[in-house]
Amino acid sequence: MTTTATTAKKPRASSATATTTYREAMRQAMSEAMRADERVFLMGEDVGRYGGAFGVSLGMLEEFGPERIRDTPLSESAFTGAGIGAALAGMRPIVEIMTVNFSLLALDQILNNAATLLHMSGGQLPVPLVIRMTTGAGRQLAAQHSHSLEGWYAHIPGIRVLAPATIEDARHMLAPALADPDPVIIFEHGSLYNLSGPSAEDAGPADLTSAAVRREGRDISLITYGGCLPKALDAAEQLAEAGISAEVLDLRTLRPLHQDAITATVARTHRAVVVDEAWRTGSLAAEISARIMENAFYELDAPVERVCSAEVPIPYAHHMEQAALPQVEDIVAAVHRAVD
Amino acid sequence: MSPHRTRTDGHAPALRHRGELLYGMLRIRRFEERCVELYSASVIRGFVHLYIGEEAVAVGVNQALTEDDAVVATYREHGHALARGIPAEAVMAEMYGKASGCSRGRGGSMHMFDASRRFYGGSAIVGGGLPLAAGLALADRMRGQPRVTCCFFGDGAFAEGEFHETANLAALWRLPLLLVCENNLYAMGTALKREHAQTDLALRAASYGMASWPVDGMDVLAVEHAARQAAESIRAGAGPHFLELRTYRYRAHSMYDPDRYRTKEEIAEWKARDPIDALARQLRDDGEVDDEALAALERRAANEVAGAVRAAERAPEEPADELLRFVTSPVTPTRAAR
Ligand SMILES: Cc1ncc(C[n+]2csc(CCOP(=O)(O)OP(=O)(O)O)c2C)c(N)n1
Ligand SMILES: [Mg+2]
Numbered sequence: 001m002t003t004t005a006t007t008a009k010k011p012r013a014s015s016a017t018a019t020t021t022y023r024e025a026m027r028q029a030m031s032e033a034m035r036a037d038e039r040v041f042l043m044g045e046d047v048g049r050y051g052g053a054f055g056v057s058l059g060m061l062e063e064f065g066p067e068r069i070r071d072t073p074l075s076e077s078a079f080t081g082a083g084i085g086a087a088l089a090g091m092r093p094i095v096e097i098m099t100v101n102f103s104l105l106a107l108d109q110i111l112n113n114a115a116t117l118l119h120m121s122g123g124q125l126p127v128p129l130v131i132r133m134t135t136g137a138g139r140q141l142a143a144q145h146s147h148s149l150e151g152w153y154a155h156i157p158g159i160r161v162l163a164p165a166t167i168e169d170a171r172h173m174l175a176p177a178l179a180d181p182d183p184v185i186i187f188e189h190g191s192l193y194n195l196s197g198p199s200a201e202d203a204g205p206a207d208l209t210s211a212a213v214r215r216e217g218r219d220i221s222l223i224t225y226g227g228c229l230p231k232a233l234d235a236a237e238q239l240a241e242a243g244i245s246a247e248v249l250d251l252r253t254l255r256p257l258h259q260d261a262i263t264a265t266v267a268r269t270h271r272a273v274v275v276d277e278a279w280r281t282g283s284l285a286a287e288i289s290a291r292i293m294e295n296a297f298y299e300l301d302a303p304v305e306r307v308c309s310a311e312v313p314i315p316y317a318h319h320m321e322q323a324a325l326p327q328v329e330d331i332v333a334a335v336h337r338a339v340d
Numbered sequence: 341m342s343p344h345r346t347r348t349d350g351h352a353p354a355l356r357h358r359g360e361l362l363y364g365m366l367r368i369r370r371f372e373e374r375c376v377e378l379y380s381a382s383v384i385r386g387f388v389h390l391y392i393g394e395e396a397v398a399v400g401v402n403q404a405l406t407e408d409d410a411v412v413a414t415y416r417e418h419g420h421a422l423a424r425g426i427p428a429e430a431v432m433a434e435m436y437g438k439a440s441g442c443s444r445g446r447g448g449s450m451h452m453f454d455a456s457r458r459f460y461g462g463s464a465i466v467g468g469g470l471p472l473a474a475g476l477a478l479a480d481r482m483r484g485q486p487r488v489t490c491c492f493f494g495d496g497a498f499a500e501g502e503f504h505e506t507a508n509l510a511a512l513w514r515l516p517l518l519l520v521c522e523n524n525l526y527a528m529g530t531a532l533k534r535e536h537a538q539t540d541l542a543l544r545a546a547s548y549g550m551a552s553w554p555v556d557g558m559d560v561l562a563v564e565h566a567a568r569q570a571a572e573s574i575r576a577g578a579g580p581h582f583l584e585l586r587t588y589r590y591r592a593h594s595m596y597d598p599d600r601y602r603t604k605e606e607i608a609e610w611k612a613r614d615p616i617d618a619l620a621r622q623l624r625d626d627g628e629v630d631d632e633a634l635a636a637l638e639r640r641a642a643n644e645v646a647g648a649v650r651a652a653e654r655a656p657e658e659p660a661d662e663l664l665r666f667v668t669s670p671v672t673p674t675r676a677a678r
Pocket of ligand 2: 494495496522523524525526527528
């Protein structure tokens with residue numbers, strides 16, 4: 001194999017019976033980090049008594065107390081900036097922002113301070129901060145709770161952007177993120193929290209530099225991340241029944257992108273569909289498509305296809321919302337366009 | 341090392357405290373006057389915001405801070421940086437965009453940093469330094485360190501949401517934060533009464549539940565006194581304090597500002613209360629300095645500024661192939677594949 005991407009399935013006999021959820025895996029990751037390092041603390045709206053808007057930190061207040069599981073006022077800019085300041089002063093804060101839509105109120109701190117201070121200070125001020133937030137649609141929460149703005153953040157030099165899409169990554173990306181001397185943003189797709197599967201307790205710290213081939217294939221590459229990974233895997237399953245062998249590449253890290261893995265999968269299959277829940281225009285899907293053109297143009301047997309959300313504020317009504325989002329059928333149709 | 345520390349000016353006697361304050365203000369003033377000349381000669385470029393007229397604030401407040409405390413400043417921060425002890429060479433070299441600048445030429449006039457002196461900038465997003473300062477204070481609070489974080493900002497910043505979010509957060513968590521509002525009556529061209537419905541800023545800050553009072557920002561001794569009182573109380577665990585320093589900038593907002601929004605008379609009235617002149621007069625009246633001593637102070641300031649300019653001129657430029665350095669920290673295991 002020419003790929004440097006990690007391959008997903010490693011047999012883990014010892015934990016085969018224990019099951020967990022993505023939400024619990026993330027909670028375990030945070031609790032473990034807080035037990036291991038006194039400098040780590042969690043701060044955000046309703047992370048304490050309420051247990052987190054999505055229940056991720058439920059029960060942590062009881063173990064760690066209100067100093068380290070710190071409820072904040074509704075002041076996204078102030079508490080995100082406070083995370084930056086605390087990180088500068090030697091702490092290892094985890095800032096939780098309820099959703100990516102609300103993170104826009106903290107964008108000044110994230111871009112103008114967190115991502116900028118190290119360079120602007122001539123290397124004097126690294127910001128070891130982790131920011132977690134929910135992203136994505138699918139729960140009928142309408143246009144102010146459902147957007148996928150990961151690509152905006154992936155645009156910014158100076159930060160690392162992660163999109164754990166599996167239980168194993170939810171469990172094991174946090175520790176290396178906290179060890180990173182620079183700011184890391186972790187995007188948790190809301191539809192993944194209830195994902196259940198074998199516990200990944202003994203998998204060890206995740207590698208934050210590489211994409212992962214989640215399913216190997218010969219005929220076409222489905223390149224995706226986050227909440228679209230399960231859809232891409234479903235599409236690959238359907239395509240297999242139709243005799244098309246699709247490889248599924250999970251990007252995992254959205255900045256910096258793992259260019260070698262993208263090039264390698266295209267070199268193997270010679271066709272690619274990028275699946276991205278964000279809007280198509282100016283998207284991460286556009287970036288990946290451009291990189292394939294720059295790095296693997298002569299490998300291509302067909303134009304790169306993109307499956308993205310409709311260019312519309314995500315609507316409330318179930319049928320409208322689903323019509324706006326990338327669906328398994330859309331991915332299958334795009335594959336047929338590229339292959340036929 | 342700064343020349344004013346190495347140079348022994350013949351008969352210059354050890355200055356007593358008020359004399360040091362006078363020199364602290366004088367060197368900032370002379371430094372910035374030189375910046376104007378260098379700007380006119382196109383040596384310094386970009387946005388440059390002068391602190392001339394407001395020196396008593398940075399110098400007075402700094403008296404209350406120790407080396408362990410932290411400072412967060414604005415884009416009008418030459419005075420804060422110099423008062424904090426960043427060598428004049430490093431500040432000047434930064435404006436020259438040189439490798440020896442305190443931000444290695446990446447920041448310029450608005451973005452001075454010095455981690456070793458806990459000087460955290462140098463921020464040009466009005467109000468943007470406030471949340472960060474709260475975080476520095478939070479870290480101290482969580483670790484039980486009796487340190488103070490001092491954040492400077494303007495009357496304009498007081499209208500930003502980030503100020504109000506931070507004031508509430510700091511009071512709610514009793515953070516060891518000294519909020520120093522430099523009320524110079526203008527945010528660029530917008531006068532205080534045109535930007536605030538209630539112009540008594542100390543009164544509004546008090547509504548967040550923190551000790552808060554106005555101070556004559558043209559009197560360095562009054563500033564020092566207030567800052568010491570506030571810092572002491574903060575160190576004793578009383579939570580954040582807010583000082584409204586009533587001051588004035590003599591020069592335009594920046595080098596680009598034609599200054600059409602205020603009168604010559606108004607500027608002249610404030611200049612008549614100049615903090616440097618006032619203290620010099622006081623010292624002379626008290627018999628602590630004479631013409632000779634004042635002339636010696638001027639020579640010392642001129643030497644310090646000239647030394648900074650010479651050093652900046654001689655300093656190498658940061659090589660352009662260092663451009664991408666410091667965008668992220670040096671390669672760690674999690675970064676191997678870039
Ligand atoms: C968020 C933001 N808005 C606008 C500006 C443009 N701007 C720069 S300085 C300034 C006025 C700030 O006034 P004040 O806070 O009173 O500080 P002063 O300049 O008087 O020291 C403005 C509007 C900016 N830099 N940042
Ligand atoms: Mg002002």
